[in-house]
Amino acid sequence: MSTAATRTAGPDHLWTVDEHLEDILATVRPLEPIELQLLDAQGCVLVEDITVPVSLPPFDNSSMDGYAVRVTDVAGASEEFPAVLTVIGDVAAGQAEPLHVGPGETARIMTGAPLPPGAEAVVPVEWTDGGLGGGPVTGMRARSQAPEAATGHVHVYRSAEARAHVRAKGSDVKAGDRALDAGTVLGPPQIALLAAIGRGTVRVRPRPRVVVMSTGSELVQPDEQLGDGQIYDSNSFALTAAARDAGAIAYRVGAVADDAETLRDTIEDQLVRADLMVTTGGVSVGAYDVVKEALSSVGDEDEEGAGIDFRKLAMQPGKPQGFGTIGPDHIPLLALPGNPVSSYVSFELFVRPAIRVLMGLDDVHRPRTRAALTTDKALTSPKGRRQFLRGTYADGEVTPVGGAGSHLVAALALADALIVVPEDVESVEPGTEVxxxxxx
Structure with missing residues (x-):
């Protein structure tokens, strides 16, 4: 490892949550920017400010199907005394050479079509007879009864103010405006804006590729038959989904048996497609915790600064943790505990921020707030450990869900918050702000 904290910490050092996170964030670096096609850039973070090259809309255009008119020609128009105008033709969206509307004239215009020279407003087709005479008609009836050729005369039954039903040039954004700032995460609306201003590609930091791997000979894949002493592998599914939720492209590797050589070979095979690796299980002090053995010689251990450091953290759940870099490219690897709640809490505290750093985001942490604890009895917490309890949050109050056990997956599924109990607090009374x- 390359940080001073790692070099000076001995094997018996009890790391704080903050020390471990600081070491991770000091090691992980944002990915190098690349140029991507728009749809490939969805979910990525911009590394450049985007300036609008052309105004949106680029010309005055109609917001309705109707007729482009001069204001004076329809002044005072009513059902009793309609304005009768000569229809000189159609103006459709994309039309290159619009008609010129002179006195007493109008052009039938479609939504999005450019306002023709001479016209000052648009009257909706519902305010007219659709070119047939005989009184006003509305909606689909007006459209269905309109003549095939936009010629002849149209009766207009209402007046219109200047610029009525006209979308002004630049009313969305003007040429030279800042469209998007560097650091913006590109979602569907941002992709739409980039396309609207003519950008086919954009420079971004790519979404990090995260490989998730669970370990344990007792693990069976969902839909398979459970044998004696076996359990279903839920961790790899949970962490892969969490990595995707954080913004990564995540690859799930099926459970690897408790064999150091097999695990080492699997990790080395996965390095080619990883910007970050996450393992779960096999990091404590049991006889079959082979992750330590396997990771001690993964990749090129002669590379300066490479290697995995296994630690004990002053937290519950999630005391055993591993972190370092592996291989010639120094791919960060976080080794998480195997208990479901421990691995998920560890992901939220340590892996998710690392993913957000790789993406190039400034704000890498989940939001935090203060809330009143609603519970029937006091919560207890081990001295010297920072405890993270599952809870549900609403309207300034948080309620614990389940107990402190690190195997309680059902309770985890109900939680939308983590209740933080500091290291120096052993009991939290109901109503206390946490x-x-x-x-x-």
Whole structure:
């Protein structure tokens, strides 16, 4: 490892949550920017400010199907005394050479079509007879009864003010305006804006590729038959989904048996498609915790600064943790505990911020707030450990869900927050204001 904290910490050092996170964030670096096609850039972070090259809309255009008119020609128009105008033709969206509307004239115009020279407003087709005479008609009837050729005369039954039903040039954004700032995450609306201003590609930091791998000979894949002493592999699914939720492209690797050589070979095979690797299980002190053994010689251990450091953290759940870099490209690897709640809490506290750093985001942490604890009895917490309890948050109050056990997956599924109990607090009374990490 390359940080001073790692070099000076001995094997018996009990790391704080903050020390471990600081070490991770000091090691992980944003990915290098690349140029991507718009749809490939969805979910990525801009590395450049985007300036509008052309105004939107680029010309005055109609917001309705109707007739382009001069204001004076329809002044005072009513059902009793309609204005009768000569229809000189159609103006359709995309028409290159619009008609010129002179005194007493009008052009039938479609939504989005450019306002023709001479016209000052648009009257909706519902305010006219659709070119047939005989009184006003509305909606689909007006359209269905309109003549095939836009010639002849139209009766207009209402007056119109200047610029009525006209979308002004530049009313959305003007040429030279800042469209998007560097650091923006590109979602569908941002992709739409980039396309609207003519950008086919954009320079972004790519979404990080995260490989998730669970370990344990007892793990069975969903839909398979459970044998004696076996459990379903839920961690790899949970962490892969969490990585995608954080913005990554995540690859799930099926559970690897408790064999150091097999695990080492699998990790080395996965390095080619990883910007970050996450393992779960096999990091404590049991006889079959082979992750430590396997990771001690993954990749090129002669590379300066490479290697995985296994630690004990002053937290519950999630005391055993591993972090470092592996291989010649120094791919960051976080080794998480195997208990479902421990691995998920560890992901939220350590892996998610690392993913957000790789993306190039400034704000990498989940939002936090203060809330009143609503519970029937006091919460207890081990001295010297920062505890993270699952809870549900609403309207300034947080309620614990389930107990402190690190195997309680059902309770985790109900939680939308983590209740933080500091290291120096052993009991929290109902009604006490506590810190809350908001999930989702």
């Amino acid at each position: 810190e809350v990490v908001l999930l989702g």
